[in-house]
Amino acid sequence: MLVPDLRREVRGELGGGGHGLGGRGLVHRVPINRSHGPAGPPIGGWLGVMADPLYCWPAAMPDQTQPDLASLRVEIDRIDDALHDLLMRRADIVAQMAASRVKAGAPSFRPGREAQILRRLLERNQGALARGTVVRLWREIIASSLAQQGAFSVAVPGEAAADSPLVRLARAHFGLPTPLKLHATPSRTLASVADGEAAVAVLPAPQEGDRPEAAWWAQMEPSRLRVVLALPFLAPNGAPNGNGGAPAYAVAPLAPEPTGRDRSLLRLEPGPEHSRARIQAALTAAGLTPRWLLRQETPTPMALAELDGFLTEQDPRLAALPFPRMQILGAYAEPEPEE
Incomplete structure (x- = not known):
């Protein structure tokens, strides 16, 4: 029917x-x-x-499991406000520290302390925030703190190379607003720091076969200046130079501070009987195995070695070396891996 x-x-x-x-x-x-x-x-x-075309499906219901974008943006704004509050509080504390340092005559630039801050943050970092982002953010924060405590500028060799890799390294580490002073030669760059015209010099890594005027490490007076920093701090795949070390070093009129994981530069004057192989063998026998070693013959025979650890003049291993003259050019925090 x-x-x-x-x-x-x-x-x-x-x-x-x-x-x-x-x-x-x-x-x-x-x-x-x-x-x-x-x-x-x-x-x-x-x-x-x-x-049937007359059948009416119910209206689609919103997915209650998806976060509401407007709410997330509100939360981000709250986080930004909290971050800004903390940064302003940090600046207040830095101002108090600056006043105390002026009274005590203490330096505001402490690369060892900065390395410890960055390492602590990298060790606690997790989730989607990249290690490189952490370092870049805090390098700008630290640079702002240095500027807040007094005049701070960086000397770099290369008068005509305003955008050279060395300049980019200096800006990445010491912050974009930090004044850079460009000089024609490494020796003039060192002199500007020794004379107080700049707080720190950033110099290219020593290379085998450098011309005498480019071998800044042979011109340094460690009684006035020390190597205190290897750049960059966060090194992609170790960021090796031709010798296997850092691409650049920073020199300042400061005594280096140990950070727990350090490297040192040792300059020595070998005798005519000390070939590269004999220099390396002597260092290794004394318990000072070099990470890299280079030698310069003119104007005076010299050798430079990067060694593990924080080396001081009182280290008994130095007494076991057969070289007539040795000088520690400085020590610095071991660079951290990018990943």
Whole structure:
């Protein structure tokens, strides 16, 4: 028997019993097309209902598991405000420290202390925040603190190379606002720091075969200046130079401070009988295995070695070396890996 189309009201209860097809109080009018025959079930059934153009699906409900972007932006604004509050508080503390340092005559630039701060932050870093981002943020914060405590500038050789790799290294470490003073030669760069025109010099890593005027390490007077920093602090794959060391070093009129993981530079004057192999063998026999070693023949035979650890003049291992003259040019924090 053919039954004419009927329409009935279906009420769905959200979250309760029933069909759950709609929200509370919503009415859906569903056409029922039943064509019964003696052989069995209705023809079409629910398939016919679903295919009927008059069938009304319930409105799509929002996914309650997805975070609301507006709420997330509000939370980011709160975090930014909290960060800004802490930075302003940090600046207040730095101002107090600056006043105390002026009275005590203590230096504001402490590369060993800076390395310890960065290492502590890198050790606690986790999640999506990249190590490079942490270092870049805090280098700018530290640079701001240095500027807050008095005039601070950096001397770099290369008068015509305002965007050289060395200049980029200096800016990355000491902050974009820090004044850079460019000089024609490494010797003039060192002199500007020794004379107090700049606080620190950034110099290229020593290389085998450097011209005498480029070999700044042979010109240094360690009684006035010391190597206090290797750049960059966060080294991609060790950032080796031709000798396997850092691309650049920073020199300042400061006594280096140990950081727990350090390296040192030792300058020595070998005799004519001391070949490179003999120099390396003598250092190794004394327990001072060099990471790299280079030698310069003119104007005076000299050798330079990078050694593990924080070396001082009182180290008994130096007494075991057969060289007539040796000088520690400085010590610095071992660079950290980028990953």
